[in-house]
Amino acid sequence: MSRIAKTEAISLKNVSLSGASRYIIALTRDFGKVTLVAKGIKKPKSRFGACLEPFVLSEVLFYHKENRETHYISHCDIIESFSNLRRDLEKIRFAAASVSVIDKVIDHEEKNSVLFDLVFSILTELNRSEESQLFILYLAFLTKLAALLGFQPILDRCLRCGALAEERTHPYFSIVEGGLICSGCEIVASKDRINYKRITPEIREILYQFLTEKFYKNKRRILTDSSLEQLHILLKMYLEYHTDKRIPPISESYLII
Amino acid sequence: MAQNLTSLEHLIQILEKFPGIGRKTAQRMAFYILQMDSEGIYALAQSIKDVHEKIVHCSVCCNITETDTCPICSDEKRKSSPIIVVEDPIDVMALQKIKEMKYRYHILHGRLSPLDGIGPKDIRIKELFARITENNDIPEIILATNPNVEGEATAVYLHKILKPFEIPVTRIARGLPVGGDLEFSDEITLSESIRGRRAIR
Secondary structure, eight states: OEEEEEEEEEEEEEEOOTOOOOOEEEEEETTEEEEEEEEESSSOOOOOTTSTTOOEEEEEEEEEEEEOOOOOOOOOEEOOOTTTTHHOHHHHHHHHHHHHHHHHHHHTTTHHHHHHHHHHHHHHHHHSOOOGGGHHHHHHHHHHHHHTOOOOOEEETTTTOOBBTTTOOOOOEETTTEEEEEEGGHHHHHOOTTTTTEEEEEHHHHHHHHHHHHSSTTTTTOOOHHHHHHHHHHHHHHHHHHHHOOHHHHHHHHOOO | TTOOHHHHHHHHHHHHHHOOHHHHHHHHHHHHHHSSSHHHHHHHHHHHHHHHHHHOOOTTOEESSSSSSSSTOOOOOGGOOOOESSSSSSHHHTTOOOOOOOOEEEESSSOOTTTBOOOGGGGTHHHHHHHHOOOOOOOOOOOOOOHHHHHHHHHHHHHHHHHHGOOOOEEEEOOOOOOOOOGGGOOHHHHHHHHHHHOOO
């Protein structure tokens, strides 16, 4: 039994089918991640036009069939096109990395409107931000995503002895336990280099800001390139451990020839 | 599948691999092949073999051809005409419908795709570079990659890296299809058609 469903959708990925059709893997507000079939989308006179291009927020009408993995789209209209994401190579890179993570870690048809808002927020931020901000926005997105999936790291005290962040230094981050380890518990931590990662006070501070601010607003304070890379590796490992899924790498910068 | 029909099952499995062909269609095709006469079967097998053995990539434009260089590249009338850069050989077939003017082509055999991790090294950009470096008879390069996110990324990238050659690099127009209706167009298509407007000639 199928019913017509209407919801907001952000296209994550397009997969070419035979002829002029495509599979659209989209994150929807009311149905979670779904696979939609857009018949005839490649034809110049297709009624879908650019509505289902990656990163576009649209309102879609589709025939929702329970127990089916794919659903046919009947109609769609653009709500927000994020036009800058189509014109700037660096923005495309980070937008692609963000939606690829969602495509990897989210299971099909699990409704999560907060997650939908998070994806909308990161695309909005990437669309309007300068090039120098894109990487840090992506890292903020990964941190918020981890928290939203139920793996919010503990950043205000030691996971082992409970010593508060302001009382003692916390030089380690435990991937498995999800939080800080203080200098007093360091001996245990330093023996397991896969689980325990060294972090600087600046990285701890910025992780804390990622979690507490609506989106990352403190744009004056920028980490060095090596700290950003260190934070990226940490977040990637953290998400991969807890979701048990491989986080796709950010594609290489096309600007480096 | 019943026993002792392993050859038929094998054929169905091969046909199933074709894009857009499911199990049932593959079965129907296999049974059709089964009913064909020997002459038809050998002609089909031979043509598949020929396609595999005779078709090569043109050393100039990277298009599929049976002779290197391809007939388009060796056409004297096209000498000094603009080069149209496309994603796939099938795009050349579509563009060849234009009868007004003769063009040359360069086929990238793909497009940049940050979503699928396809970078500049994975497509035939190096060959395009070599072609431009070796020839000084190129009046213009027309980027005719598809007007979607990946095609757009490819065009923006090519425009950036081709700048030092000081050859005019243009992008095919985007907007409303001929015979289309304004009221049914989406905002991206409309904004592109307004941005790409031109004086009436």
